Structure formats: C-alpha cells, structure tokens
Amino acid sequence: MKHLLTIAATLAATTALGDAPVLTVYTYDSFVSDWGPGPQVEAAFEATCGCDLQFVAAGDGAALLSRLRLEGARTAADIVLGLDTNLTAAAAETGLFAPHSLDVAYDLPVAFNDPLFVPFDWGYFAFMMNADAEMPDSMTALAASDLKIVIQDPRSSTPGLGLLMWVKTAYGEDAPTIWSGLADNVLTVTKGWSEAYGLFLEGEADAVLSYTTSQAYHAIAENDDSRVFAPFSEGHYMQIEVAGKVAGSDQPELADAFLAFMVSDGFQSVIPTTNWMYPAVTPSTGLPQGYAALPLPDKALILPAAEAAAIRDEALEEWLTALSQ
C-alpha cells in the first residue's frame, strides 16, 4: 500500500508544480543513478529553467535507441541524451530528431560537427591494468603476450563495440589477424562494462577494456595510483556521447535551452567526477587534478558516424569468426 501512497504523493507533487512545464529527458541508466550526473544536473537546470526536468532511464545507449524506436513518433521524450557516434547514424535514420542551432567550440581532440546531435562528454577507450604489470604498447604486443583480458560483447555493450571499431580503424584489412592473435588472451566476454570491470578488480584478469579516465577515477575517488591504462602506439579510439532534440517535442524552446545548458559550466563541471568522462567543453574551473595528470594518447582515432555504421557488420563478423574458433 506504500506504493499507492507514493503514487498519490507524486500526483500531488505534480499538481503543485502544475504550472511548470515538464521537460522529459531519456537517458541511460547510469546517468540517472544516485552516483551519476543526473541529480546534480537536474538541480542545476531546474534552478534556472522554471520547469520540471524529468529523467526516464533505459539501460545503456543502445537500449535507449531501441526504446525510442519502439515508441516512434509518439515518444514522450523531448531530449535523448547518451547516444554515441556508433549509434547516431541509426538514430538519425529514424527521422525523430530535429536540428539544433548551437555553435560551440568543443574541447574535443577531433573536429565535431553534427546538425542533429550535440556532444556532452567524451573519452578514450583503453585497457586498464595494474601498474606493476608488464605493459603492452600496442594491440600486436597485447596479442603476443600471455596477458588475460576481459572485454565486452560488441552486440550488447558500447565499449565492446568501441573496441571493434578501434581494431578496425587502426588495422583495417589486418583486423582479423589482430583478433585471431587476441583470441587466446580473451578470458571471457561480458555483457556490459561493469561485469568486466568487476572481474578485473577481483583479480580475475590482467587487463580490462575500459576508458583512460578509469585511471582518473581510481586516483580521485580512491586515491589509488596502482590502476593505470596502457598507452597504445597506434592510438586510442574515442567515444563521443551526444544528445539530440526530439522533433515532435511539445517543449521545443525548453529543449533548446537544455541543450545550451548542457554545454555550459553548470552541466559540464559535473561530468568529470560523476560520469568519469572528459567534458565536451572544459569548464572555466578547469579539469579536476586527476584528469590534468592523465597522459594523453598520441593519436585519437574515430570514424565518422556514417562510416562507423557502414563497417559495423563486417567488423562484427570478423570478431565472431576469430573468437568462435
């Protein structure tokens, strides 16, 4: 019965806020969690917008897109936040997104300009290891080593798909050779990032596919310098996370205001230590200490959204073939 009370209380609260317009933002689950950016972002935006910002969470980036496709034009979303550039081509194809009018100087290692999507954070994929382990300096060195790695399934995880793109972008035609070399290093393939990272922290694997910013997490939140990423000479593939305005939104002005807020300090300063990614626009206070100390890869790799979508199936086939032997 407590639930009925909760529902009644929620209804009452909604009525109290009755005059304030509601902005509905669909995002991935870890964004809205109590340990993610959601709560701080909501408070900061509501302080200025005179509105009620409501998050709706759906799994990860891929789940978010599935949800949007299921709902189609009838979706209640005004903003979809949390797709990455491996998903934006498919997202644009749905025709559900409207162009934005922002012109911002992003602090990204590559030029980024998309008529539909606005970046809010980014990171480099990397293998996290223990500082005292022998560090491979490339995929080939990793494949030649006896190191055991945990990776994520590209069909269920955005980092997993990122690794596929990483190998394909860096090695092109030779990607199948790299994968067959890596096959005996792969301890297991998990559904998502958190299971893989958990296995690594439990000491099950020597390395795990994650982000360079994982090193910043351990340094900042745990004061632990013993977990570091292995810099690879061929460069590191990037993940750029974006948000877009839904064309059928009943709050188009508010949605525009949110996108503008998203690339301002109020939002961007929350990102580094809650989402543990680089902010798309460095806030005026600068990056936290642990980030400033983070080594930057020599080369930033990324495929344009259309290309990423075009080679996805071929890259997946190569991965499946190599790891099914």
Place this chain on the structure above:
Amino acid sequence: MADSPVAIGRLAGPAAALFIALLIGSAFAAVLWRGGGDLSLGPSDVAALRFTVLQALASAAISVALAIPIARALARRSFPGRALLVTLLGAPFILPVIVAVLGLIAVFGRAGWANVALGAAGLPPLSIYGAHGVVLAHVFFNLPLATRLILQGWDAVPAERFRLASALGLPPRTVFAVLEWPILARIVPGAFALVFAVCLTSFAVALILGGGPRATTLELAIYEAFRFEFDLSRAASLSLIQLALASVAAALALWLVPVLPRAPGLGRAPQRFAPGGWRRIADAGIITLAAAFLLLPIAALILRGAPALLSLPAPVWQAAGTSVQIAALSTAVMLALALPMTAGIASARSGQAEAVGLLGLAASPLTIGTGWFILLHPRTDPAAWTLVITATVNAMMALPFALRTLVPAMRDVLANHARLAASLGVVGPRFWGVVALPLLRPQIGFAAGLCAALSIGDLGVVALFAAPDQATLPLQMARLMGAYRMEAAAGAALLLMVLAFTAFWVFDRWGRASA
C-alpha cells in the same frame, strides 16, 4: 473424477492457465506484429540454438544425477542441524544470478580459493571460463532445486514402509527397487524438465562465464536482436523457438510419464531407517561434498560483502524496500494463479495444464516485457504499470516451481480425503478451508518462499519499465557496479542475498510449522 470436491479448480484452474497463455501470446504477437509479421532467423542463430540445447541438457542431466544421491543421503540420515542444512542447501537457487556468479568466481575463478589451494599443492589451475563454466554455474543453481524436489518425494513415502522394509531386513537393493525407484520415476522426469527449462532461458551466466561468442544462448540472441539490431521479427522468432523447446521438454516429462498412485500413510513424522556400514560413511561424504560445493561460494559472498553492508548508501535501502513490496505482490499473484491450477491439474489424469505453467518460465522475459510495452505505450504510460507487470512476470516465473511441488501433494490430498470429504458434504470453498489448504501448507509455504525470493533477486523486466525512482535492489546493485563502486555493490549483493533468503525462510518456516 466427476465428484471432485475442488469445485474452485474446475473453472478457475483453466481460467488461470488461459490467463497465462494470453499474457504470453499477446506479448509475442505484439512483438511479431511490430517487426513486420515475418519469422526470420540470423545466420548465427542455429549455433545459438545448438549451444542452448546442449548446455541445458548437460546442466539438467548433471543436476538431477547429482541430486539423487544427495537427496537419498539426506532423506535417510538424521543428524543434528539436518533441517538447517536442508534449508541452507536451497540457498543457491534463490540467489540472483549475478550475485551467485560472483560467489562462484570467488571460489573457482582464476584468483579463487580452489586455484589458490591447487597452486599451493603444486597442481595446475582450473579455469571456470567456457562452456563447462556455464554448466558448472547451472548445476550450482539447480542442484538445490532438484535435490529439494526429490527429497520431498522421498519424505512423502509413508514412514511405515521404510520401517516395514527395515523390520523385514530387506537389502538396500530391494528397498531401492520397491520403495525408492517408484519415487524417482515419479519425480525425476519433472525435475529434469524444470531444470532444462530454467537453463534454456539462461542469459547472464552464459555471458559472464561463457568465455566468448561460442557460448551464445537463445536468450542472449533475443537480447541482441532487440538491442543491437532492433530486429523484432528475429526476436519474436527466437522467442518462439525457445518456447517450442520448453514445450517439447514439458511434453516429454509430463505427458508421457504416467501419474503413479500413492499409498495412503498415517502422516506421521518420518523416522529414518538407513543401512549402516560403509553406506553410512558414503552418505556423510556425499552430504559434506554437496554442502561444500553449494555453501562455499555463499561464504565467499558473505566475507566479501560484510565490510560494506552497514555503510550502504541510503538509496540501496530504499531500493530494498521497493524489492520487498514487489516480492509480496508477486507472491500473492503467484498463489492466486497456482492454487486453482493445482486443483485443476491434480483432478485430471495427466499433467497437460502443468505444461502451461512451464511455458511461463520458458517465455523470454525480455520479449514479454517488450510485447507489453508495445501494447501499453499507445494507450498509457507503461511506467505506471511497472508494479503490476513486474509482479505478474515474476509470478509466472515462479509458477512452474510452485506447480511442481503443489501438484503431487494435491494429488495425495484428493486421493486420501476427497471421497470422505465429499460424502460429508465438505466441498468447494469448505474443502479448501478445512482440508486442502491445511494439508498443503508446507508446499504453499515452500512455493511462496521461492516466489518471494526469486522476485527480490530479479532484475528482468523492471529495467525495461521502471521510472528512475522505482529502482529495485538488483538494479541499484547494477548501478553501483556501473559507478565503479564494487565494494558497495558487494555489500548490496549480500543484502540481496540476506533478503531473498529471509523471505524464503519466513514462508517456508510458516509452512512447516503446521506439523
């Protein structure tokens, strides 16, 4: 049985079965319709089908084969702490998958206890990752279920029979042929089918321990079809294959095996008559090994989670409250479905209707959730239905276990008491109140406990529907892991385990307190 006194089962039983069939059928139809109506499969789906069937067969065969000696040892030996041990041995089954896998890795993983011990003894390490790891995990989950089901069959043999066998000095071989074999013939096929169906829909286990894309199960392929390719017709096709497989298993187990009549006993507490000598030592060894296999991973989880348990962040406790409410509602829905179905099935000569119950387990939760999302979304906000849908899906998942334990007991109740009750005019609701419910109390307690525990640990459909403030404990644990907070997640895992186990214990205790 034209004069069956369980009038309630007459209409309500088929109605409950129809309700479940409709719930599954409409969800599947919705997904298929949105996908364009065609049935289609991807190239790798045949491999997924093959792996799914093989691992489910292996898991079911090993679970049941190991459960038989364990159940027999437990059934015929009495020792201090036996009741506690029997309850504890059931623990792995009610553990949430991700929690149990973490426990298994702590014991059998590369850095686990077993390998540390092997390394100290100068032996080569063993690896838990690969197809055998998937089977190992499934045996860990399902051995308790199979043991419990078989043990219930054993305990249901009238104590007088074992006493008579003992008084006549029958050799163990004859006792087996005369008393024990009939029990096994009655219980084992159903237990096998149940474990097989559980393993068919396995998802998280295969993903963490499978070692790579070789270990792709149908449920994983369904997940990919929804999330990665957004190919709804493929998702629907795979879900139908999964259902068909479970139907075949159900058909083989429930239709071909005759319902054996059971002799009436005096219902007295079982006295244990068991052979001595080396068999005594063997039984002790079997019980010790089973306890070590099933309880060490749980001990690992307790050690790992205890430091963080008391400092868990407030949202975790809040989520625990939500999970308990969902569990209570799920249990109520489950009993509302299971009791009429039990009466209906037990009055019939064969177990067709029980097969419908098994389908609830084999239907992909992701497909049911998505199907209902498609149906609800145009009409209403699906988030408002979270509680109802979650409770119903949870109830459906627990239903086959409930039926497996309720139906044989109900058959006995009807065989032993129906005629007398009918001649006294105790029929319909009065038969339920005076005869059936009190006699079925242990089985109701067990089934309710199982449903409550499974609901607490279930991540399933909630993730598809829930509003952010309706997070359940498993979801909150996943969020902690997603935010690097592995220590706190271990604490949440322990809380999850304690809650699930307490829920089971409370109901089961209530059920057994009647004797």
